[in-house]
Amino acid sequence: MSGWVPQIEDRRGPRYLAIADAIGEAIRDGSLQPEERLPTHRDLAYDLGVTVGTVSRAYAEAVRRDYVIGEVGRGTYVKPENEPDNPFHIPYDVEPDIYDFSLNFPAEEGRVELLSKALMGVAQDPGLGALMRYQSEQGMEHHRQAMAKWAAHHGAPNDPERIVVSNGVQHAMTLSLMALSKAGDTLLCEEYSYPGIKTLATQLGLKMQGLPMDGEGIIPEKLEEAIVQTGARMLYCMPNFQNPTNVVMGLDRRKEIALIAKKYGVWIIEDDIYGFLHDDPSAHTPFASLLPEQTFYLNGASKCVSPGVRVGFVLAPKQKVSTVAACMRLSSWMAAPLNVELTARWIEDGTVFDLMEWHRGEAQSRQAVMNKALQGQDFLSLQGTYHAWLRLPAPWSAEMFCLRARERDVSILPAHVFHIGKKQPENAVRICYGSPPNLDHVEEGMSRLATLLSEEIHAFHNVM
Known part of the structure; x- marks a missing residue:
């Protein structure tokens, strides 16, 4: 060296x-x-x-x-x-020697072999040439049918005519906001939200307002207050295993929010990227089924199949499909047909659903390691997920805890990274345990965090 x-x-x-x-x-x-x-x-x-x-x-x-x-x-x-x-x-x-719990990556298992086999199958298809040509901005018909099947697996309507295939869910978010907004509009979302939506809103010139949350996510009364005060007509939310807090909206809460959205004509952008982690995704009714005429339902392959595939989709309200398709044409013309073909084949032969099942088991194994290491701490990590929201005990602050963790070669993120609003963020951190290469790596990193949590304030005052 x-x-x-x-x-x-x-x-x-x-x-x-x-x-x-x-x-x-x-x-x-x-x-x-x-x-x-x-x-x-x-x-x-x-x-x-x-x-x-x-x-x-x-x-x-x-x-x-x-x-x-x-x-x-x-x-x-x-x-x-x-x-x-x-x-x-x-x-x-x-x-x-870094234990990276900062990024919400899925665990990896056998994906190279999966890709190799699928590519060989595509290579032998006599219709391969079609994947090399320009296609409809909505996507090829059999690709839209496959994505509609995916949506239906999560309880959303099976309607290929309303599908616009995208280059990942981040792109689906972009298409939805492009179709709905103009600079200066207000976008409502959970007060702790996926950082990508913050960056995207800034690029599009949108104002953002975070909505107070409880154990089931957005508080309906606070949503209605914000709509009345700001005149907002867009809501971005993640009802299943919300990133970063991990809360799940119950059906009654979803119905309350859907009624408010209908009353005020608010469009819902529903990000269901983690919905597959439910044992039965279809049992958790999405807004796309409760309020289909006002919901943009987003899902994709990055968490349950592979982030490198870059395939997602928007299930748009019928009256907005052509607008979303026009935004697709403007932004990238179409989703890459080869990538979508691979994903569509995995949907049709059941591979995608087998991978979802594998992830649920793997997440539970990793989660068990965390539960054992952090026993007695105040954290929310629902069964079968890849991330947890840890509320820190006094005297720790989130920033100080992250700094001390990094000195011990463990990387995590504090609450302020996800916070939207002017009030002080809560004293919490997000811990993601999908990206470490194996359970031993998870165990060692969690052990270091547990040791750190046990330290008293004088233990780190001496090194400030």
């Missing part, structure tokens, strides 16, 4: 940019050689007197500038000379 330490004292601007600049200069003057390993995040942070987070951000910037490559299990290296482009290489700058 390199003993290289940059001199950044006289550099202006943010420390992370100074470090990234120094890496580039050291490569150019030969101080850092091709394929030389850079110091670990922790070692360089210690040598420079900065936080580990600053070094992580600096290395990520160096990857972006194409100075270095980061590989799981190896660390961060200067790029080799004349390195050819590798279409399958994804820079992911995580040290091998």
